[in-house]
Amino acid sequence: MPTALTANHQASTRTAVPLRILHVTRSIDPRSGGTYEGARCLAASQLANGHTVETVALDAPGLTHAMPGEVHLVGPGSGAYGRTTALDSWLTNNLARFSVVVVHGLWQYHGFSARKICLKAGVPYAVFPHGMLDPWFKRTYPLKHLKKWLYWPWGEYRVLRDAAAVLFTAEEERQAARQSFSLYRAHEEVVGFGTETPPDDAETQRNAFLARFPELRDKRLLLFIGRVHPKKGVDLLMRAFAAHGANLHLVMAGPDPDGMRPMLEQLAGAAASRITWTGMIQGAEKWGAFRCAEAFILPSHQENFGVAVAEALACGLPVLISRRVNIWREIDQAGAGWTAEDDEAGCSELVQRWASSSADDRTRLRAATRPCFVAHFAMAGAAARLDTVLRRLVR
Numbered sequence: 001m002p003t004a005l006t007a008n009h010q011a012s013t014r015t016a017v018p019l020r021i022l023h024v025t026r027s028i029d030p031r032s033g034g035t036y037e038g039a040r041c042l043a044a045s046q047l048a049n050g051h052t053v054e055t056v057a058l059d060a061p062g063l064t065h066a067m068p069g070e071v072h073l074v075g076p077g078s079g080a081y082g083r084t085t086a087l088d089s090w091l092t093n094n095l096a097r098f099s100v101v102v103v104h105g106l107w108q109y110h111g112f113s114a115r116k117i118c119l120k121a122g123v124p125y126a127v128f129p130h131g132m133l134d135p136w137f138k139r140t141y142p143l144k145h146l147k148k149w150l151y152w153p154w155g156e157y158r159v160l161r162d163a164a165a166v167l168f169t170a171e172e173e174r175q176a177a178r179q180s181f182s183l184y185r186a187h188e189e190v191v192g193f194g195t196e197t198p199p200d201d202a203e204t205q206r207n208a209f210l211a212r213f214p215e216l217r218d219k220r221l222l223l224f225i226g227r228v229h230p231k232k233g234v235d236l237l238m239r240a241f242a243a244h245g246a247n248l249h250l251v252m253a254g255p256d257p258d259g260m261r262p263m264l265e266q267l268a269g270a271a272a273s274r275i276t277w278t279g280m281i282q283g284a285e286k287w288g289a290f291r292c293a294e295a296f297i298l299p300s301h302q303e304n305f306g307v308a309v310a311e312a313l314a315c316g317l318p319v320l321i322s323r324r325v326n327i328w329r330e331i332d333q334a335g336a337g338w339t340a341e342d343d344e345a346g347c348s349e350l351v352q353r354w355a356s357s358s359a360d361d362r363t364r365l366r367a368a369t370r371p372c373f374v375a376h377f378a379m380a381g382a383a384a385r386l387d388t389v390l391r392r393l394v395r
Contacts (some may be wrong), residue, residue, distance in 0.1 A: 131304020209288025233299035
């Protein structure tokens, strides 16, 4: 059922002049994680609201993706930075067709190029940092931060300074962004974020997941979905699961680009036999994993929004997250899960508490999940708030 905000917004968009929106991003490869998934859901909502939406990305032509609307792949760019004059040419030749540009992410060439050509063409642009200004990176990777600082004054500082708006998904992200660099200026807007409501076919989704992993049927599943990366606190999860998850089975779903699995299995010890590594799962299998699990866990050290957290709530799944996931306050206030610190004690607390929880505890938490999702994390609401900002920028 649509919220009042969504219903009012849909009514207003029927009379307002549609916008012509261009999303500029490094990659729309589904393996790239939350930035892609968030941009995909946002574009779908904007299309549903009657806007014209196109995306330009630095992937090589031929990439398989699910990005809605017209997509232009002008890569690959050179190296990790992704520099390519093909993007400059495409923007120069096409920017006049658009009312406003939304740039996703920092520290790569697509933002630098978009700033340069938007200023020249007089087209306003907004930037979603997607958590890439969080001071956690400064503390954890000091040498990388030094390299970024050398680039900052003539690169990303200017991208943010000259943006018509810098868009944050939560107040905590906005406050954190100010702490990474002493030189900082931005027109800040907190617009929230969200994800799509899952397809309403839970039984088919469960069957799709269990058809691939039949050994998981009738087990108490604890689910992690995301990139297997140190930032996600996966080492904490292995230790906590080994110590406190004797009556649970852990599902680790997501790509492992750095080959961490052998090291993590060693940390899990004997409990490794109760861990299933699925690799990346999509579509009905992904939704089926949510439907089959008892709870979702993410003990991350830094998480700007956590698309998978919102997806879990949309599927009626309680979430166990660290207080470094920027939406943890909404989870706590709604009673839709439990939160703890992003250390070994905190992760152990989450696993142990869930393993020993009563059926009444789990029922109470599940009852709060969907209302929490609708109130805070449905993409329709986030798209409506962003729509208001973008229209103001165009005016």
